[in-house]
Amino acid sequence: MTTQEIGFVEADDYLHPVSDNFYENETFWFSFFVPERNIGAWIYVGVRQNAGITHGGLWLWDDTAVDPWDLPFYEGFSALKMPTFDGPKLISPTGATIEVIEPGEVYDVRYEDRNRISVELSFRGFERPVPLLRGAPPYPAASHYDQTGRVTGHLILDGERIDVECCAMRDRSWGPRTERGYGRVGYTWLADPECSLLTYSVPTDTTDRVHTGYVRRGNEVSRLVGGERKVVRDPARAWVDRLEIAVTDEHGGEVVATGTARSRMILPGATNVCINTLLEFEIDGRTVYGEDQDVWSIEQFRRARSSRT
Structure with a gap:
């Protein structure tokens, strides 16, 4: 048994009551x-x-x-x-x-x-x-x-x-x-019938710290307690070309996956931009597909791109 919180109930598939927050x-x-x-x-x-x-x-x-x-x-x-x-x-x-x-x-x-x-x-x-x-x-x-x-x-x-x-x-x-106040976020996942991996990270200019997420092996789900997301970015456009995820779960198990970009889109928001990348991962000798969501404030993304030209 893991510490996964079994909290999802049938009502959660529908709209929830709201506060008075606009x-x-x-x-x-x-x-x-x-x-x-x-x-x-x-x-x-x-x-x-x-x-x-x-x-x-x-x-x-x-x-x-x-x-x-x-x-x-x-x-x-x-x-x-x-x-x-x-x-x-x-x-x-x-x-x-x-x-x-x-x-x-x-x-x-x-x-x-x-x-x-x-x-x-x-x-x-x-x-x-x-x-x-x-x-x-x-x-x-x-x-x-x-x-x-x-x-x-x-x-x-x-x-x-x-x-x-x-x-x-x-x-x-x-x-x-x-719609304001977005900072940088890394959301990376991959999945096949044998394994699922999701990481949330805090991006930097070098190695990103994975602060939460989970791994599923077969039917067992474990929370992540730490790890890194290492990204190789396009030299001109600053988006993800390759990345490596290396994480540890709550039971001490380690997972390493390396991904190569296959395609991507730029999804703009009011004050942020999200680069969604389809990745081909290698994990435990298998090819597994997944996605990376690389979120920036527009100001941050503009600075990162201008510094590369």
């Missing part, structure tokens, strides 16, 4: 990948109940572009009407629907825009949702769960059908979240 925000995020095409994608729904709006959309990238306007598909809304529920199904005005098939375990996820893309996926978790410890960055005032799983299904983009069979990550969070 910046209350609740998020539903599902990723999926087609590694042989270097395709990465997110379906993201955010709900600000006190503001009365839904935000989010679908972002899909490959190795042909990195800027939002050049990606194969980019649709991000900031202020649509609130979502509705039809029993266990969240229906978002962004075009996303998320249906709970088995609470905390199995979900059907769809996305339909008005003319270009149609997505039908099923997510089945490898482990129960794992909570971020209360008070831990980057969400010290919010509740947050992460979960890896197998994703199957397909998408149709501009008339082309692309089958999806991958291992990917989803997360859930709820609590106050403003």
Whole structure:
């Protein structure tokens, strides 16, 4: 038995009561990948109940572009009407629907825009949702769960059908979240049926400290107690080209994984930028796919890029 907090309950698949804080925000995020095409994608729904709006959309990238306007598909809304529920199904005005098939375990996820893309996926978790410890960055005032799983299904983009069979990550969070004050965050994960690894780190210009996360080996989940994320960055653009994760779990077990970038996208926010990179990892002699989310304030990212020219 590990110290994993078995805290996720059926009600956590739905919207939560909110405080009187205007910046209350609740998020539903599902990723999926087609590694042989270097395709990465997110379906993201955010709900600000006190503001009365839904935000989010679908972002899909490959190795042909990195800027939002050049990606194969980019649709991000900031202020649509609130979502509705039809029993266990969240229906978002962004075009996303998320249906709970088995609470905390199995979900059907769809996305339909008005003319270009149609997505039908099923997510089945490898482990129960794992909570971020209360008070831990980057969400010290919010509740947050992460979960890896197998994703199957397909998408149709501009008339082309692309089958999806991958291992990917989803997360859930709820609590106050403003659009200012973002600092640097490293969020790196990888998964296959044998192992899942998630790390949160505090990036620096050299070696980053991993301060929390978890590893799943088979059916056993253990929290991380320390480690490093070493990044080799593009000399001009400052984004991740290669990285190495070396961590220790609560039982003294060690995990080392090395990753090479396959594709990436730049996802801008109001005051921050997130570079999402699809990575091909080597771990225990196996090839495993995952993602790195490299978050900067726009000011920090601008300085880092200008110092390299």
